[in-house]
Amino acid sequence: MAQAEPRSVVIIGGGIVGCTTAYYLTHHPSFISSRTQVTLLEASAHGAAQGASGKAGGLVARWAYPQPLVDVSFDEHVRLAELHGGPDRWGWRYVGCGSWEGRAEAVPETPPEENGADGEADSLSGRRKSLEKTLGLEGGKPPKKKTKKATGLPSDLTWMAEDLTDAYSPMAPHGDTAQVHPYFFTTSMLAFAQEKGAEFTQGKATRIVIEDGGVTGVEYCDPSTQSEQHLLPATHVILATGAWASTLLPALPVTGTRAHSITIRPPKHHLPLAPYVLFTEITLPRDVGRGTRRRGTTHASPEIYARPGPDGEVYACGPGDDAPLPPCVDDVVVDQEACDNVWRQVRGVSRVLRAGRVHRRQACYLPTVLGSRAGPIVGDARQVARGLVVAVGHTCWGISNAPGTARAISELVMEGEIRCADLRSLQPSLFF
Ligand SMILES: Cc1cc2nc3c(=O)[nH]c(=O)nc-3n(C[C@H](O)[C@H](O)[C@H](O)COP(=O)(O)OP(=O)(O)OC[C@H]3O[C@@H](n4cnc5c(N)ncnc54)[C@H](O)[C@@H]3O)c2cc1C
Known part of the structure; x- marks a missing residue:
C-alpha cells in the first residue's frame, strides 16, 4: 500500500x-509514522507566551465553560501535571477558590516599587469590563452575608484581613479548582513539542495561502527586517492567534479586551501563603477610588491568586477596558494608572500583601467572541479552505481549556475527526 503524503x-x-x-x-x-512536520509561527520578538497566555491568572476549573471542552481539559491538565512534573515545572496545584466581600482601608502611598513594567504609561481609557469568569457558576452569585463574627473566612486564609472581611464563600468543592503558572505551562508545552521535533519560527503571518480550495502555505514577515516575506509550505494551517484572529481571517467574530495585572512579592517571613484564588467585591474608601460607582459607594473586583514557588508570588488582575488591539503583542501598552489601581485595592484589603512589593505591571488582550454565540471557536474551517483549522476565542478560560482544545485539534489533523469530545457547538461554520 502506498504511504500517505x-x-x-x-x-x-x-x-x-x-x-x-x-x-x-x-x-x-x-506522529512519527505519518511523517508529520510541525512548525509554530509566533509574531513576538520575545518568544512564546507574550500575550494573555503569559499574563493570565492561571485558574483551571471543572466549573469553567463550555462543558464539553472543560470535561476533557481538566483531566488532561491533571495528566500532564503527573506526567511532566507540573507542580515543579509550572506550579500546578489544587487551590481553594472563593468569593470574598469586604472593605478596603485607605493606605498611604509607598515609594515606587521594584518594577517589572512591561510597557510605557498611557492614559486609562474607557469603560470597565468584567472578565466574566464567574459566569460559569450558577448566576455568578455573590457570597451570602454573614454576621461579622462568622464571615466564613477559612482559618488558613490569613493573608486577607479578617476585620475587613464581610463575607466569604467557597465557589466550588475541593478538587474542582486548580492553578498553573500560565507562562511556565505554555513554554513547557512548546519545549516538549520541540524535543519531539516541532520547529519554532519567529515571524508575523501576513497571509494564509489558499489554492484550489485548500491551504498551501503561510506567508510571514521576519520581525527583524519587517519587509521581507517568507513562505512556510503547509498541508494544514491551525489559526491560534487569540485576540488577533480576525486580522488573518476577517470573517472571524473575535476581538480583544485589554486587561491589566500586577504580581506582588510578599515579605519572605509570611511565606508560604495559603493556596487560594479570590474573586473579590471590595468597597473602597474615597481615596482608594477608581472603581465602579454603585449606589453612592465605589466598588472594585480584582481577582487575587496566591501562587506557589520560592517568591510566593501573588497575582492580581483588574477589569478590562476598550483600548484598541495593537498590531502585535509586543506593542501592547501598559497603563501604569490601571496597575496602580489594582495595587491600591489589594493593599487596602491585605496587610500581608501591603508589606510586599510589586514585581510586575503588565497588560494583555483577552480574546472575546462577538455576537450571541459563546466561544471558543474550535474545529475545521473547510468552508474557507481544506486544511484550515481554527482554535480561537477562548475568552476568560483559555488556560483551563487549552489542553482539551489542543487534544481535539490534534485528533482532527491526525485522525480526520475530533473523538475526545463532542465539540459540534464550537465548530467554525456556526460562527462565520
Ligand atoms: C487578565 C486575564 C486573566 C486571565 N485569567 C485566566 C485564568 O485564570 N484561567 C483561564 O483559563 N484563562 C484566563 N484568561 C484567559 C486566557 O489568558 C486566554 O483565553 C488565553 O491565554 C488565550 O490563549 P491564546 O493562545 O488563544 O491567545 P494568546 O495568548 O493571545 O496567544 C496568541 C498568540 O498569537 C500570536 N499572533 C497573533 N497574530 C499573529 C500573526 N499574524 N502571526 C504570528 N503570531 C501571531 C500573538 O503574538 C500571541 O502570542 C485570562 C485572561 C486575562 C486577560
Whole structure:
C-alpha cells in the first residue's frame, strides 16, 4: 500500500492554544509514522507566551465553560501535571477558590516599587469590563452575608484581613479548582513539542495561502527586517492567534479586551501563603477610588491568586477596558494608572500583601467572541479552505481549556475527526 503524503502543519500563534496544540500533535501516536512536520509561527520578538497566555491568572476549573471542552481539559491538565512534573515545572496545584466581600482601608502611598513594567504609561481609557469568569457558576452569585463574627473566612486564609472581611464563600468543592503558572505551562508545552521535533519560527503571518480550495502555505514577515516575506509550505494551517484572529481571517467574530495585572512579592517571613484564588467585591474608601460607582459607594473586583514557588508570588488582575488591539503583542501598552489601581485595592484589603512589593505591571488582550454565540471557536474551517483549522476565542478560560482544545485539534489533523469530545457547538461554520 502506498504511504500517505507527509503532513506539514503550520500553527500560527505561540500562546497557550498554539503551544499546547504543538505538544499534542508531536505526542500523537502516529506522529512519527505519518511523517508529520510541525512548525509554530509566533509574531513576538520575545518568544512564546507574550500575550494573555503569559499574563493570565492561571485558574483551571471543572466549573469553567463550555462543558464539553472543560470535561476533557481538566483531566488532561491533571495528566500532564503527573506526567511532566507540573507542580515543579509550572506550579500546578489544587487551590481553594472563593468569593470574598469586604472593605478596603485607605493606605498611604509607598515609594515606587521594584518594577517589572512591561510597557510605557498611557492614559486609562474607557469603560470597565468584567472578565466574566464567574459566569460559569450558577448566576455568578455573590457570597451570602454573614454576621461579622462568622464571615466564613477559612482559618488558613490569613493573608486577607479578617476585620475587613464581610463575607466569604467557597465557589466550588475541593478538587474542582486548580492553578498553573500560565507562562511556565505554555513554554513547557512548546519545549516538549520541540524535543519531539516541532520547529519554532519567529515571524508575523501576513497571509494564509489558499489554492484550489485548500491551504498551501503561510506567508510571514521576519520581525527583524519587517519587509521581507517568507513562505512556510503547509498541508494544514491551525489559526491560534487569540485576540488577533480576525486580522488573518476577517470573517472571524473575535476581538480583544485589554486587561491589566500586577504580581506582588510578599515579605519572605509570611511565606508560604495559603493556596487560594479570590474573586473579590471590595468597597473602597474615597481615596482608594477608581472603581465602579454603585449606589453612592465605589466598588472594585480584582481577582487575587496566591501562587506557589520560592517568591510566593501573588497575582492580581483588574477589569478590562476598550483600548484598541495593537498590531502585535509586543506593542501592547501598559497603563501604569490601571496597575496602580489594582495595587491600591489589594493593599487596602491585605496587610500581608501591603508589606510586599510589586514585581510586575503588565497588560494583555483577552480574546472575546462577538455576537450571541459563546466561544471558543474550535474545529475545521473547510468552508474557507481544506486544511484550515481554527482554535480561537477562548475568552476568560483559555488556560483551563487549552489542553482539551489542543487534544481535539490534534485528533482532527491526525485522525480526520475530533473523538475526545463532542465539540459540534464550537465548530467554525456556526460562527462565520
Ligand atoms: C487578565 C486575564 C486573566 C486571565 N485569567 C485566566 C485564568 O485564570 N484561567 C483561564 O483559563 N484563562 C484566563 N484568561 C484567559 C486566557 O489568558 C486566554 O483565553 C488565553 O491565554 C488565550 O490563549 P491564546 O493562545 O488563544 O491567545 P494568546 O495568548 O493571545 O496567544 C496568541 C498568540 O498569537 C500570536 N499572533 C497573533 N497574530 C499573529 C500573526 N499574524 N502571526 C504570528 N503570531 C501571531 C500573538 O503574538 C500571541 O502570542 C485570562 C485572561 C486575562 C486577560
